[in-house]
Amino acid sequence: MSFFTCDICDANEDKLASGELRALPPIFTKFGRQQKFFGPAVTLKVFEENALVRSKLESPGNGQVLVIDGGGSFRCALVGGNLASLAQQNGWAGIIVNGCVRDTEELNACNIGIRALASFPVRSAKRASGEQDVRISIAGVAIKPGDWIYADADGVLAASENLLK
Numbered sequence: 001m002s003f004f005t006c007d008i009c010d011a012n013e014d015k016l017a018s019g020e021l022r023a024l025p026p027i028f029t030k031f032g033r034q035q036k037f038f039g040p041a042v043t044l045k046v047f048e049e050n051a052l053v054r055s056k057l058e059s060p061g062n063g064q065v066l067v068i069d070g071g072g073s074f075r076c077a078l079v080g081g082n083l084a085s086l087a088q089q090n091g092w093a094g095i096i097v098n099g100c101v102r103d104t105e106e107l108n109a110c111n112i113g114i115r116a117l118a119s120f121p122v123r124s125a126k127r128a129s130g131e132q133d134v135r136i137s138i139a140g141v142a143i144k145p146g147d148w149i150y151a152d153a154d155g156v157l158a159a160s161e162n163l164l165k
Helices: 005-011 013-018 051-057 081-089 104-109
Strands: 021-023 029-031 037-045 065-069 077-079 094-101 113-119 136-138 141-143 148-152 155-159
Touching: 005 013, 005 021, 005 148, 005 155, 013 021, 021 141, 029 104, 037 051, 037 094, 037 136, 051 065, 051 081, 065 136, 065 148, 077 113, 081 094, 081 104, 094 136, 094 148, 141 155
Parallel strands: 037 065, 065 094, 077 094, 094 113
Antiparallel strands: 021 155, 029 113, 037 148, 136 141, 148 155
């Protein structure tokens, strides 16, 4: 299905005003071959470790978007080439990381959409700590499990319902 985030915003000004539609700040760098992706959100809250990220991406994605609140850390990467490949194999539509990624050449070879704050070569710890399926906040924008995520060249949106019906 084709969409443009600008058109979604224009058609839903009432939802922008009410907070049912929220635009994330323009803080993300694009990775992956899919420049445009959308789907229901699956949320994780982790800090400088990615065992839960791997666990989630090993499961069927069914066209969902994994939204990871990594606390905005620039000290390690939460997603790399192996995890992006897993996401592609398991049918995830995209990944949004409030933190860093690595293996950018591998990420850019995957047929998946990825947004992250930056790339950084240091890998994360593997402690299996964190929370899943919880309300998170990225740069002051709330995202809860089941929200619909829309990402394209103009930005990233989160909506309380599917706006492409």
